[in-house]
Amino acid sequence: DAMVIQNPRYQVTQFGKPVTLSCSQTLNHNVMYWYQQKSSQAPKLLFHYYDKDFNNEADTPDNFQSRRPNTSFCFLDIRSPGLGDAAMYLCATSTWNQGRMADTQYFGPGTRLTVL
């Protein structure tokens, strides 16, 4: 089945130790998103890619970076995790075609990050 896959599902890191979260998709969608979701809150968009075009949200800290080496993969890098970065990180995909964004986003299962 076509899907959005996130690895690992659970990640533990130490305060200040860089960590990378991975997302892959078999949907061949040209848009990929990274969200941060803290407990009992709505997902907060960090950034998204339209193909290789990176779009950062204005309030996303510099500590968060992303890479998209090809259509299928997208990575979230947290350069120096703080305790406040502990959260669920969700990857999602969608399509942008002929100047129109598709309505539906397809979400992965998320990676729960713990910072010790």
Place this chain on the structure above:
Amino acid sequence: GDSVTQMEGPVTLSEEAFLTINCTYTATGYPSLFWYVQYPGEGLQLLLKATKADDKGSNKGFEATYRKETTSFHLEKGSVQVSDSAVYFCALRSSSASKIIFGSGTRLSIRP
């Protein structure tokens, strides 16, 4: 800016009860409206959507009608089941934007 307001939870109901989760929005133009569901430990799944006024989205017994006059998109189900226990997010995407604006979520618990 665009925003979504939904009723705070948690909402606790008995099995087979009628469910309503209120959602109102603020947006310019004619946004698309969504309900997403998040089961414990999982990502979000699209439950239903409506793209224009008076459209009704429906799925798995859930329904919501796009009401432009009241800027609302309330979620309803006639008879809930234990398996419906989850967090429900109302959301919108304006026609000019590429991102979705989520409400704060409503946690629903169904007692057997």
